[in-house]
Amino acid sequence: MRRHLKWLNVDWVMLGTAMILSFVGILVIRSAAGSGGMSVYPMRQAYWLAVALAAYALGYFIDRRHLRRSAYVLYALVLITLLLLAVVGRVQGGVQRWVHLGGMTFQPSELAKVTLILCLARYFHKTKARPPYGLAEIIVPLILVAGYVIPIALQPDLGTAMFLVLISIPLFLMMGLQRSTVISISILAALGAPLMFMSLKDYQRQRILSFLNPERDPLGTGYHVVQSKIAIGSGGVFGKGYLQGTQSQLQFIPEQHTDFVFSVLAEEFGFVGVLVVLGLLLFLCLWMLGYLEATRTRFATLTVVGITCAMAMQSVINIAMVTGILPVVGLPLPFISYGGSSLVTTFLGLGVIAGYRRRRT
């Protein structure tokens, strides 16, 4: 009887919103994939959604203490996978970022987003130092971040590497940093940026340059963003209709089932569609933050804040990218973009958060 009640205690609002977004994703992927060689993608995404639900359940049912205690272990497991990939990973289009398990491929760098948050939350949970922290007190968590960022940047997957830095910032800020620490890190970043730019691969540098001026060479590197903006803008208020987008159906939009999936949605469903999906995403983020009422430990608070902020940031960055506000960095849009790793990781994160209300009943 109790078990049965637990099932009824599932957060249907959260899960429902996530499912609606995922179904919208499958719908748009179907439109983006067309009838050619990619027509299996929507079905495949549906299978992945089933796996993602399992991941949600895993995050939901796992004991909170076990979760906290195993945070370092999970961190290490993902790190080892990343290092193995760097050494023996199969080369895919010049980039080693996939793990092959049977017939499936998985991107451990996606999983790293969750394990990094858990690991940092675990560190701050136990640390004896009292915030606000000075530079010396955050050396260990910084090393933890670098442990992921460096091998991923070397893959090279600069977008994900930078994103991992980004999602760890809310955790540091939640704990509190000394003003001098913030200033010195900012200066270091400002000095490091040109050095970073110099060490980039040529195509990465082209991307940043074409971001600064996309019309510079409309048939070249800036092509992606220009075409994406044309797709979005021409969608108008109500869109061109499902499967009716000329930009997407004639494949003018690059990577239109993954990174640029939102352009397809905006073209076919218009501003109304954009409003609905952005509304659902924002609602979900705020709903997730509502779990802070239920958290009793530092670890729990930081985990909820970390996972929610990561999802919000990833959504905002992806959408800003397809509209030309930010450079093309190759981050998928949560729920909507095609890709199993991203979907599974997102649902795992939701499950972890949902788990904080499970025990209250």
Added chain:
Amino acid sequence: MSRLPRSSKESIPGIEGKIAMAILFIVLAFVVLLVHFWNLQVLNRARYQRLADNNRIRLVDMPATRGIITDRNGIIIADSSPQFDLAVIPEDMGEDRKQEIEDLAALLGRGPEGGLERFKGADRGPYRTIRVFDNLDQREVALFETARDSYPGATLLVTPRRFYPFSITASHLLGYVGEISNSQLASGTFVNARKGDLVGKFGLEKVFDNHLRGQDGGRQVEVDARGREINILGITEPVPGANMTLTIDIRLQKDLEDALGEEFGAGVLLDVKTGEVLAMVNRPGFDPNEFSLRLRPDRWQEILKDPSHPLQSRAIRGLYPPGSTFKVVTAIASLMEGTMDPEEELFCSGGYRYGRRTYRDWKPGGHGKVNLRKAIVESCDVYFYQSGERLGIDAIAKWAYELGLGRVTGIDLPGENGGLMPTMEWKKRVKGEVWFPGETLSAAIGQGYVLITPVQLANAYANIARRGDVMEPFLVKRIDTVNGVELYRRDPSVVREMDIDPEVFDRIIEALGGVVSDDQGTARGSRIEDFPMAGKTGTAQVVRLEEWQGKEEDEIPRELRDHGLFAAFAPLGNPLVAAAVVVEHGGHGSSSAAPVVARLFRKYIEFYGTGNEAEPGTAEVVQ
């Protein structure tokens, strides 16, 4: 959210404010995005809609085929044939694009350098179509078609191209086509022409370009990102250019060209009854097909700098002294002005003393007693020195002009040169000097300042053959659209009648007949049985130094040798054809030019008969 559990509150200082900040940031970011989408989708929708349409809707040119040019018998001498170019779309190619270009080159059996050169910089526009190999022949097209599936990024582009099946033959008449230049585009003479169009650049292709070119059409198509056509939205069919029929007989044209061989010079064959040009040859010539392809700049320079001027239309632009072919003018002038009695006999001792100078006759021993007929038949210079002396230059010029020398004939080709017939007034005006009477003597035998073009000479003799009816020679018989609508048609017409008495014609034509038929005639070697010819040889002196005086022609360097000329019409009683041939540095007209005309007339008889068969009643051979 505001009421956090106690334990949390204590463990993280100021957590509530920080979370409020986070929420603020997240909401703000979403609002910024929404505003941006509002801007793109609502405020700028029209602009992006237009861009999207531009993206997917292309206007694909459908070039009009250029009108076909045929000779008088319907044989195609300028055709429009499709040209196949191999092009690639980099985006659709494989990993190693350079290697793919090399593979394609190897497949066609060509060197890869040209293709790789064209391919350079392709990375900047991966969706653009790049022509890598031009003008594939049938074998190459077949080779590519069989291997097509291995090269998804490669495609064949078809464009109509001008093709001249007789290559060099009639090249100066037809001219050639090329891409329209910016100045031609700006001039407005090429109606409806657009950038990139092929237009006539020379010859008839240029003069009648607006008829021949036709009107390009286009297809409005929906394309995908790779430029593949998905849908045809609208179509404007191209209007093919009109077909042009020329007066020339390509067989005679070819024969005249062969007869001139490697010599430089020009020849013109006219139909006496109509003024139609049956053949008009300039040597050397050029291959207009070279110009229809992309002509490399170095090859263009090579043609321009060729000292033999292959692009020069000598027949209408080449200026030559007429030499003794001009004596017919002096003779007619003398008879019409009454300065010479045709039976009056002058004595020729091989030279004529005038002033302080002796004017030589070509025959060192002289011709003895000479009347008008003998003077023409044997081409006696001394007789005509005296005729000229009695006439004066202005009278000679008057009658030369009347016959059509020293003025344009009005042929329908661009750039005809009028030549030069000097007068006293002309010399005063142009040279600022008075006319010396001795210069009249030179002019009387077609030397000195007198300059004519081969087409003038042929037309002057045709005018004589027509006994005073002046016609304009012409090349374009008619122009019809592909649907058979007549756009242009030229009917023979007499533009002027010469003021010359019939008895004068009788006498002159009879004497010209003697030039060929008499045993003393200078063109006796070019006699044709059943086709009595009236003609006059000429040897135009090239200015040279004293040291070569009196030497035989074959002892003199070629570029200093005289030009050989011959002008004639035939048959005598009822003239059908008239011709003039100039062989540059060919020496005597009797040995260089006259045999060419004789050969051409024989060829004419072969195709068209002697005229006796057709109208036996009117054939009246005067001997």
